[in-house]
Amino acid sequence: MILALEIERLADCSGTQLPRTTIDALKNLHPSDIAEALETSGCSPSQLVEILFQIGNHKSCDAFAQLDIETQQACLEATHAQTMLRFVENMEPDDRVDLLKAVDEDVREAIMPLIAQAERNDIRRLWNYAEGTAGAAMTTEYAVLPQHVTVAEALEQMRLQAPNKETIYTIHITDSQRRLLGILSLRDLIMSKPRITLDAIMQTRVISVPHDMAEEDVAAVIAKYDLLAVPVVDGDNRLLGIITVDDVIDIMEAENTEDFQRISAVVPFDEGYFKRPLPQLFWSRFLWLAVLLFTSLLSTTIMEMNSAVIHQMVALAFFIPMVTGTCGNAGTQSATMVVRALALGEVGPGDFLRVFRRELFMGLALGITLGLMAYFRVYLQDQNMLLGWTVGVALLATLLTANLTGALMPLVLKKLRLDPALTAGPFIATVIDAVGISLYFQIAILLMTVMK
Incomplete structure (x- = not known):
């Protein structure tokens, strides 16, 4: 709270160029704490973007991803698309789609051509799933390997995949048609002998959910089986994505908020109390x-x-x-x-x-x-x-x-x-x-x- 007040005061007095001590203090915070400090600072969206650029490195992108979607939307609509590209591209696929759905159409059309082709294809796939379903909540950044590679080869491939995946604690084993054959924990992979192939050590009884399952039902599945992530499949058991436990926490929070609002005889709304006009x-x-x-x-x-x-x-x-x-x-x-x-x-x-x-x-x-x-x-x-x-x-x-x-x-x-x-x-x-x-x-x- 003190840091947020300092950011607001300095931004008012000297534009958006903050002293090195303040920037260093922000860099030492967790991205969620940076987002909280920026949210409560009272700075304008353009000032928030400038401060994030001053923080620099990957932490600024993580902090942007932790901002409320209303704040993200305001930043994207108030700043040039080229400036915001870095932040949008580094978001999780499901969060990125939610943001692009929220912004004005002209803003979306301005930034979409700037996004890499692979991410654009990802956005189009996720865009078509109905809101409130597993497909809309899933991420496509999951760890996947073929069944016939050895443990040694799998570890080498995981080193290459890890930087671009949301989680690698659960590895999904698929065939050439992306059909889900089994799963393997990173722990089991590390503990196995190097020459064993994955089909010998993977779990073939996989708990998965269909892409059209309701979000709250997905949350119940993850809670029941104590999972870190659950794979999302289509009617032919092809792997489409995964829903991680942090997404489930967000789903449960949204569901609980909506139920609490209905119980209190209030028409449900998504914005924060002070952000709703x-x-x-x-x-x-x-x-x-x-x-x-x-x-x-x-x-x-x-x-x-x-x-x-x-x-x-x-x-x-x-x-x-x-x-x-x-x-x-x-x-x-x-x-x-x-x-x-x-x-x-x-x-x-x-x-x-x-x-x-x-x-x-x-x-x-x-x-x-x-x-x-x-x-x-x-x-x-x-x-x-x-x-x-x-x-x-x-x-x-x-x-x-x-x-x-x-x-x-x-x-x-x-x-x-x-x-x-x-x-x-x-x-x-x-x-x-x-x-x-x-x-x-x-x-x-x-x-x-x-x-x-």
Whole structure:
């Protein structure tokens, strides 16, 4: 933070030419720390590019790759294409495609002819994969060897491949048609005898993913099998690329952010909090709040329709917030747990009946326990048995309903290929409020009729 403030102050005072001491301090940092310092410095995109050039060497390219994509986009659009070529060419293939998709078309057309032919072909291949799939997230910079070379020959080839590969810890063995035959760890390669051929030591049972698999499913595969990277293949088992564990961390962060935003009733957005313009931030929040407002009007309408009941027993109105609040919380609890279980692959739409039975018993247990607590609280304070029974029974019925609704709705949405996170948070609470108030008054009417 101190270095970022110093960069901003010096850039304001003397253009973008920073003192040697500041540049040396930046050179001694990790690329991620350099990117953080530049991000928080407040410098313009053109100033950031100039500072990166002053840092020089490969570290500046690594630091540029660590910048937020919005900052990368601003730098690319604010600076001459020839100037930015070095940074763009040194990016990972998947990150480079994401950046080129984000920039204006005229900027993209200016820089594409400057990129080496091999990288351009790579960009075109990755460009066609649908967003959110394994193909769009993979990198094509993987270590690959034929099956019949010896260990000694393989080590020599790996020395040549290593500088241009994202990772060499897992080596992929393919045939002449690029079909994936097996994998081999660098450790096993180093430990094997020099004259043995790779087909004798490679693992032929390979865990791979299809190119059209959803990113979150790929992340689950890597987490389940504790992999550093997973190969991506086409329908003929041809090797297309790999997805590394650092890409999975980014995928999981993006998925968690999106789910958290949906749970909080915010339209998902990719930008950082301060980088999203206020008008867009307004609409991200307004749209869901407007939906929730009209949904909550159901509760008001139900109360107006039962005004006669409230006139007969005014005290009923005092406990509406308690009943609806408790049930909304219960519905949110069950929805959040099931959404989380869906994300981890612990449950699926096929587990509908199992989840129903489990949450039925849980709803009854919670409803009976909390209903009895509410009954004794009302009866002991107000000395009104009818009111106590009404509140207690209503709490039981609404808790059971809320628990089942919160648990089962995510499964239904998952079956319909919608985001289950839509059911958690304010949305489920608002729906349960309307259902809870309706049950509350119906139970009150029934008990008032029976106990007259």
